[in-house]
Amino acid sequence: MASVRHFSEGKVQEVAPEPVIVQSDPHIRRVRNIGISAHIDSGKTTLSERILFYTGRIHEMHDVRGSDGKGAVMDSMELERQKGITIKSAATYTQWNDHHVNVIDTPGHVDFTIEVERSLRVLDGAIFVLCGSSGVQSQSMTVDKQMQRYDVPRIIFVNKLDRLGATPWKALKDVRTVLRHNCAAVQIPMGQESSFGGVVDIIKREAIYFDGPKGEQVRREAVPEEFKELMEEKRMELIERVADVDDELGEMFLSEVEPTVEQLKAAIRRATLGLKFIPMFMGTAFKNKGVQALLDGVIDYLPNPYERKNYAFDHSVEGKETKVMLLPEPKKPMVALAFKLEEGQYGQLTYMRVYQGTLKRGDVIMDMSTGQKIKVPRVMRMHSSATEAVDSIGAGEIAAISGVDCASGTTFTSGTQKLTLSSMHVPDTVISLAIRPKNPSDAPKFSKALNRFQREDPTFKIHLDEESQETIISGMGELHLEIYAERIKREYACETILGHPEVNYRETITQRADFTYTHKKQTGGQGQYGKIIGYIEPIPDSKEFEFVNRCVGQNIPPEYYPAIEKGFREAVEKGPLSGHPVQGVRVVLLDGGAHMVDSSELAFRLCAQYAFSDVYNDADPQILEPVMSVQVEVPGEFQTAVVASVNRRKGMIQSVDSRDGNMSVVHADVPLSKMFGYSTDLRSSTEGKGEFSMEFKEHAPVTMDEQIKINQAYLKKRAEKHK
DSSP: OOOEEEEETTEEEEEOOOOOOOOOOHHHHTEEEEEEEESTTSSHHHHHHHHHHHTTSOSOOOOTTOTTSSOOTTOOSHHHHHHTSOOSOEEEEEEETTEEEEEEEOOOSGGGHHHHHHHHHHOSEEEEEEETTTBSOHHHHHHHHHHHHTTOOEEEEEEOTTSTTOOHHHHHHHHHHTSOOOEEESEEEESOGGGOOEEEETTTTEEEEEESTTSOEEEEEOOOHHHHHHHHHHHHHHHHHHHTTOHHHHHHHHTTOOOOHHHHHHHHHHHHHTTSOEEEEEOBTTTTBSHHHHHHHHHHHSOOGGGSOEEEEEOOSTTOOEEEEEOOOTTSOOEEEEEEEEEETTEEEEEEEEEESOEETTOEEEETTTTEEEEOOEEEEEETTEEEEESEEOTTOEEEEESOOOOTTOEEEOSSSOEEOOOOOOOOOOEEEEEEESSGGGHHHHHHHHHHHHHHOTTOEEEEOTTTOOEEEEESSHHHHHHHHHHHHHHHOOOEEEOOOEEOOEEEEOSOEEEEEEEEEOSSSSOEEEEEEEEEEEOTTOOOEEEEEOOOSSSSOGGGHHHHHHHHHHHTTSOTTTSSOBOSEEEEEEEEEOOTTTOOHHHHHHHHHHHHHHHHGGGOEEEEEEEEEEEEEEEGGGHHHHHHHHHHTTOEEEEEEEETTTEEEEEEEEEGGGOTTHHHHHHHHTTTOOEEEEEEEEEEEOOHHHHHHHHHHHHHHHHHHTO
16 A cells, blocks of 8 residues: 655655554453543542552552541652642552553642643543532643643543532533533432432443442442433433434434443444543542442543554654554564653653553663663553562553663654654743752752753753853742752752742744844954844744745855854844743845855854844834733632732633632633732632632733833843843
């Protein structure tokens, strides 16, 4: 079969024909790689703890906050147990109904979103947890976008149905209207809030009770009369929703044929794997209800490795990239992706997803980013922070290797093919602050800690400010950076001093400006000479920088073009208004001039830098600030106070919703620079009853007054440093 050629932007990319997938290995058919993701405080880690208990992986269940002195298994860090939040994703594996299930519990806080991002990159399916009383929240929308980015099939678990004001129907409505998904319940609750007693399986028409002190005894009985009418109503709604996206069930529905349990489950599975439908399960993990039925749903509706299409790029032919499909066959050449790094007992611990072939202890594998061959010293299955050594890991599995030095996102192969896998999306940092060790003698430990954390977390950036000689750390939020400062103290016995948080602004231009610039310098001997002519223009809705060469003729020798581009790229790294990067700019080079003796790469690189600084103000530049999407949840009596506080912080109210239980939810867009200290303000104005979450939304122009203030502060800071 011939390969297909795709033409895109003048480039030809070869796409190899897709092989016929034959599900030949029965073990791989019984593998599920799933993640548990949600908004913060939706009960992900509690759900993980119950999954491990009911599958026999652990023999006791513990509280997330560690009030009993132990804490949840998946929150292995002491810091996680103290704060009651998940900071880093944790992997484990277990068994359910003869199926091998790899589970990754991910953080809910937006500051640790990279943990969700890289987990979803390698997972086959996901459990999307929603709070029964809050429904879809701000981080729920972020997680949903991440799942869509990697085409991850998911099932929804509406948790906390024992809470005051909890109802699954609000969550279902939110999924349909806010997230715009085709979704329907496969269960209905028997009772609500404190009277929640179990669920009705509307596919099998059975009532499911969870008896015993820990809900470990699952009892299935006939549906009580009081729930039969709602069950039939929701069952018909489920069939209609699935029939809309599944041809086989659609024909039965039009023919008014009642599908059997097997036919309905098969249709739901096809629609879920095709990303056309999401089944909704219900329960309360904390009160030990609904988890076993959810596990059945994982097996019934989420894919095995054969049912996900994973691709690599073949670079065997120089200058050509061929997209090839990987098959989870144990005997094929090994291909794996390193998606997460940690410091382990035996050196660096590298989490791997094996897409094809088998990874064995003692194998020699190739790092495709460096071409280096590496011997695998240890292969391990992970159980949170604990490890279990194994001889090999097969196709479609998730495990870890130790003692191998590599970067996150590295592709490893057996060396027989030049294949690379696409890496995960890494969001931009939004906040920075200066950091230094309290005791100068701790500098080596301080440096070691920063280097380690930067390798482990792609959203944790470090750079040295050339003017102040301060170490600057950047991340996704105040909590993100505070957690790393605390980890440096705990894990390296090195106390640090943090500076004031600084917002990561951006700059851009709003109109075209032409430049003709000549750089001349004569100091005796060979001088410097370069002349360039062109213009800069904005690229709407773009974060990129583009350099376009439209020179005709030899006025500028071609060997100097790369130096000119490099000069412009260096110029946009620090904008003249605020010292922050310039984005959304296209530089077009039209002509120029050179000197036979004095022209050089250095001369043209400097010429480009000076030309950009010279023309920048003519292009009507703007400073852009990060704007956060903020969600505040408070009792109704404090709604007015919250709206007023958001307005004082120059926020724009998007909506105010009322929820059951007299709760109000305020959605607003607020500049990040105005959100510092908001948690204290919110606690004082709501008697400690208010909660808020925020995530980065976009960079937007600041007001002219604010731009002048930022520019003056930047110029003053530069002047003081150059005294």
